[in-house]
Amino acid sequence: MHNSEIASLFDELADLLELQGANAFRLRAYRNAARTLGSLTEPLSELAQGGAKALQTIDGIGKDLSEKLVTIVETGELPQLEELREQIPSGVVMMLRIPGIGPKKVAAIFNELGVTTLDQLREAAEQGQIAGLKGFGAKTAATILEGLDQVEQSAQRVYHADARPIVNQIVESLAALDSVTQVSVAGSFRRCCETVGDLDVLATATDSAQVMDALAAHPLVEKVLARGETKQRVRLSPLFDGVKKLELDLRVVPVESYGAAMQYFTGSKEHNIVIRKRAQELGLKVNEYGVFRGEEYVAGGSEAEVYAALGLPFIAPELRENRREFDLAAAGALPELVTVDDIQGDLHMHTTATDGQASILEMAEAAKARGLKYIAITDHSKRVTMANGLDSARLRAHWKNIDKARGKISGIEILCGIECDILEDATMDLPDDVLAEADWVVAVLHYGLKQPRDQINKRLLNAIRNPHVSVIGHPSGRVIGKRPGAEISFSEVFQAAADHGCMMEINAHRSRLDLDDVHAAAAKDFGIPIVISTDAHSVNGFVELQNGINQARRAGLTTDDVANTRNINEFRKLIR
DNA sequence: GCCGTTTTCGGCCCGACTGTTTTCAGTCG
Numbered sequence: 001m002h003n004s005e006i007a008s009l010f011d012e013l014a015d016l017l018e019l020q021g022a023n024a025f026r027l028r029a030y031r032n033a034a035r036t037l038g039s040l041t042e043p044l045s046e047l048a049q050g051g052a053k054a055l056q057t058i059d060g061i062g063k064d065l066s067e068k069l070v071t072i073v074e075t076g077e078l079p080q081l082e083e084l085r086e087q088i089p090s091g092v093v094m095m096l097r098i099p100g101i102g103p104k105k106v107a108a109i110f111n112e113l114g115v116t117t118l119d120q121l122r123e124a125a126e127q128g129q130i131a132g133l134k135g136f137g138a139k140t141a142a143t144i145l146e147g148l149d150q151v152e153q154s155a156q157r158v159y160h161a162d163a164r165p166i167v168n169q170i171v172e173s174l175a176a177l178d179s180v181t182q183v184s185v186a187g188s189f190r191r192c193c194e195t196v197g198d199l200d201v202l203a204t205a206t207d208s209a210q211v212m213d214a215l216a217a218h219p220l221v222e223k224v225l226a227r228g229e230t231k232q233r234v235r236l237s238p239l240f241d242g243v244k245k246l247e248l249d250l251r252v253v254p255v256e257s258y259g260a261a262m263q264y265f266t267g268s269k270e271h272n273i274v275i276r277k278r279a280q281e282l283g284l285k286v287n288e289y290g291v292f293r294g295e296e297y298v299a300g301g302s303e304a305e306v307y308a309a310l311g312l313p314f315i316a317p318e319l320r321e322n323r324r325e326f327d328l329a330a331a332g333a334l335p336e337l338v339t340v341d342d343i344q345g346d347l348h349m350h351t352t353a354t355d356g357q358a359s360i361l362e363m364a365e366a367a368k369a370r371g372l373k374y375i376a377i378t379d380h381s382k383r384v385t386m387a388n389g390l391d392s393a394r395l396r397a398h399w400k401n402i403d404k405a406r407g408k409i410s411g412i413e414i415l416c417g418i419e420c421d422i423l424e425d426a427t428m429d430l431p432d433d434v435l436a437e438a439d440w441v442v443a444v445l446h447y448g449l450k451q452p453r454d455q456i457n458k459r460l461l462n463a464i465r466n467p468h469v470s471v472i473g474h475p476s477g478r479v480i481g482k483r484p485g486a487e488i489s490f491s492e493v494f495q496a497a498a499d500h501g502c503m504m505e506i507n508a509h510r511s512r513l514d515l516d517d518v519h520a521a522a523a524k525d526f527g528i529p530i531v532i533s534t535d536a537h538s539v540n541g542f543v544e545l546q547n548g549i550n551q552a553r554r555a556g557l558t559t560d561d562v563a564n565t566r567n568i569n570e571f572r573k574l575i576r
Numbered sequence: 577g578c579c580g581t582t583t584t585c586g587g588c589c590c591g592a593c594t595g596t597t598t599t600c601a602g603t604c605g
């Protein structure tokens with residue numbers, strides 16, 4: 001069973017226990033554990049070989065949870081969970097996803113009305129049974145009916161890239177108001193998470209009512225869900241088809257609290273729990289209004305002030321996940337994060353030779369316009385028949401065309417590359433003598449991803465040991481690890497890459513973001529050069545670079561860690 | 577259920593908003 005599946009068992013257990021009214025701190029222990037397990041880079045099935053004791057070295061895993069983990073790994077199930085599932089139908093757990101309805105209300109609905117499915121819930125609400133329950137009323141019944149419509153939607157999250165234009169429009173329109181002095185986005189969007197569940201916007205203003213009125217009247221706002229003195233929650237209409245309706249929280253705060261509020265609402269929750277504990281230890285209190293010693297205001301105008309009051313340097317939002325930012329801060333070793341402007345080359349893209357939409361020259365011109373100094377054209381190899389992949393002869397002809405294109409454009413270098421499949425039998429899709437002629441070889445797995453872990457590992461290791469392979473694309477949990485039974489041993493793969501001078505790619509395409517932040521951070525620890533590539537299939541594809549940068553920053557990468565921040569000559573030296 | 581330079585008990589971050597109440601519990605972030 002994969003780590004993320006095991007993590008979701010713990011999350012499910014927490015949901016079920018919560019419906020039974022279990023101690024809140026016990027629930028937190030399960031949820032913390034689920035979060036930690038989900039972000040491990042080594043398979044739990046392997047770690048569990050060392051027994052319960054070995055698992056207890058994982059933060060947040062104690063005696064009880066380590067024993068449960070061993071049971072799960074050995075038997076594939078957990079008796080306690082099975083038992084709870086029998087007591088509480090899955091439809092009841094689904095009710096927890098209705099906005100505005102929590103465990104207490106769901107438990108009441110289940111226990112007092114015997115409602116066990118969402119359909120029954122809708123019926124009960126429509127017939128007035130819900131409003132008749134103690135502690136419930138007409139409003140709650142209406143909330144449930146409305147929420148039921150959103151349940152399916154609310155499971156989705158929205159790509160950062162899709163939320164960006166929405167955020168920009170709203171922030172810009174609020175910034176234009178007379179009474180607004182500062183406005184900015186906070187939350188998971190500001191932390192540059194790959195996806196966002198909702199949006200948080202913060203403002204300082206001389207007239208908070210004007211700001212809230214303006215937001216309510218914004219063309220992107222579909223409905224005001226709640227409004228108070230300092231806080232307004234709205235539902236947005238989608239900017240594109242197929243993107244879910246985001247909810248947005250606007251908070252209007254005093255100028256002296258702006259930094260504290262930014263810090264508070266940027267999160268993450270886990271980062272802030274550490275912040276608040278640290279404050280307590282220093283005899284201080286931190287909330288969204290500032291840092292206080294007793295009643296006395298100590299800091300809060302800027303985030304830097306807040307961190308300084310706690311004896312900390314400013315920590316970049318992307319790092320605020322309580323992973324290792326506090327250790328790095330203590331060691332004075334917070335990284336200076338790579339930015340999108342640092343990138344000089346893009347090393348993964350397609351043309352009309354295979355499944356791209358633009359010619360070599362068009363891609364080169366678009367890359368140049370984007371400010372890039374070099375690119376690698378990396379069309380598919382023959383195994384990818386669906387994309388009209390190239391065999392040796394077509395590839396050599398394609399490289400000749402690249403050479404011709406070089407003569408028609410100046411100011412950008414074009415490398416002759418190939419995205420070569422690593423076949424199911426662990427050999428490469430093209431012969432070594434062809435790969436040897438390439439400037440740049442991206443080795444990837446497209447097929448046979450459900451093979452056993454050992455075979456997947458073997459394929460990756462073989463590619464890494466092939467001296468003609470420049471970089472491994474798609475190596476992370478995204479493509480491989482999340483497929484049951486096919487997790488890879490990251491330390492083995494990363495160690496091999498480090499030993500052989502093989503790079504690792506952060507694939508920036510939003511829907512196949514690969515080598516995510518957690519794995520990129522692990523790769524950095526092994527000293528592997530990392531390239532951030534767009535996998536562009538059209539001239540518009542380069543905008544995706546930002547997604548890769550987001551992951552790189554969340555991984556704590558600097559310009560030194562990212563190979564394609566170097567100029568072409570320095571970059572060539574890194575290619576083995 | 578986890579954790580410990582206050583270590584085997586007693587803590588565990590903090591506040592806003594809503595609805596159903598008549599002073600507060602539930603939910604959310």
